[in-house]
Amino acid sequence: MPQSRTAGLLAIYPHITSRDRLLLQLLDDHHVFTTDQIHRMLFHARRTCQIRLGELAALGLLDRFRFARDGGGSQPWHWTLGHNGHRFQAAAHNRPEPTARASRQTVQRLSANPHLTHLLTVNEFFVRLTAHARQHPEARLDRWWSESLTTKQYRTVTADGHGLWSVADTTVGFFLEADTGTEPLSRVVAKPDRYTQVIRRGGPRYPVLFWLHSEQREEHLHRLLRGRPGDVPAATATHHNDPADAVWLPAGATGRVRLAELPSDHGQPVADNPNYDDGVFVL
Template identity: 35%
Template sequence: MDDPVLRVQSQLTARDRILLGWLYDHGVLTTFQVANALFSSLDFCQRRLRALYQLRLIARFRPQRADGGSYPYHWLIDQLGAEVVAAARDERPPRRDHARLERRRWTSTQTLSHRLGVNQFFTDLAGHDRTHPHGSLRKWLPEAACQRAGTFAEPDDPVLIRAYQPRVRPDGYGVWEEDDKVVPFFLEYDTGAEQLGVLIGKLVGYRKLFAEIGRAWPVLFWLHSAARERNFRTRLAALPSVIPMATGARDHAALRGQPPAEAVWAIAGDGEGRTSLAKLSVLAVNTPESLVSKP
């Protein structure tokens, strides 16, 4: 009996497999996000996306603009693509309606703009990786993976830690490597709609996570605007420092044409200006005793 997963395997490139994995894990990407992250040519990217679409590996939709016209194509995993990814990872096959449910989820969701914003952050890093030989996006995990038991445990960690289920709900987790510096980080993507108190309230969950696993990594707050970042940092200045963290403002970075890998980050509690993502490696520690000792 002909197996469509086996039949399509020989037609896939390594780049195709990366893209399918991203769509499976992170839901939806626009044509421009895919092109920036993985291709040197927009035209070549569009041709390859059409080919994968014709193979029924990916699906697409095009939201309408409120003022007329439409947005670029938004790409999703299709059922065959989901089965290819699951087979490559030696996982159980996805449900038969996996692609249909994903398509319904993202074509009707009110959180689409938030998800695209999160994915823009990581595809910007991937694009920097592609065009700069010294930078590398080593890992990109979605929110759901961050909440699974044992995600952040090391192989030799005690059973208790490997079974620990994080209570934090970051928008993503990544590992960036550049010039021999390795920076694991959590991302909190701010749309500007939440009250700042909600963002500050998330710090408690991170402190508990870091205390439990015996390691701490920077939490990056990627804020809607420079004004909002200033207000957020003012609120933080009145609180005790409980976790390593840094803030950045999207409008400030965009005005300077700087992706999140570059010097757009201000370390909380530090007035020394902006630093690059790689230099935030100073915030990653293996034994955060100051966190563990706090009640």
């Protein structure tokens, strides 16, 4: 008698480590990472990372894609959930089991998504914080919410992501606006206005972090921010730096500060993601 689909998935369980489960959850939440991003978050040796990703792909837990580089060669592998990975996460969170066709369509849509570069940029921000915390025991990323979860929890906020960053006894919340240079700055500078409703409802007064792709764009944005009054604090930095370090220039300020030094008022609590324990997801 042929095995059922459930029995087939159970047969994979002895091969899944706690680190694998964390990776599956991260991909379920944030969709796609490059090999380098996974290496920096979860592994010490790059070769070990590459071998393990290949093993997980052979088990059907992961899938991957990559594109040709302009001028020759290939881009790095982009990793996402494979069919068994989707099945595993569906079982873990009491969701309907996806069909093989649905899993294939998810990968195809993700790979062809015109916003893929932006998604990878958003994820890179949090990957760098995670990597920083691995090297600094006093630091930790207590919360990493995607755009969809942030919007669900805060309703009027459409940030690219939300996080809580702690160093020793200091915890700073933030909303992330990751910039790839495709939007006009007139639209970018208006984004802090979205967060005023959260503050007026008694919610947190977290800084809005503009993570910009060039120093020139950062300089131009600061000129625009100086002329905009408002209750929402904002700070800028570029993609070239570790976001945990003293790289953030608050609007109206002249000196840069660390992420943990930005002002942060947590306000009233919001309901946390039920997939996490007490809203905390420590890597």
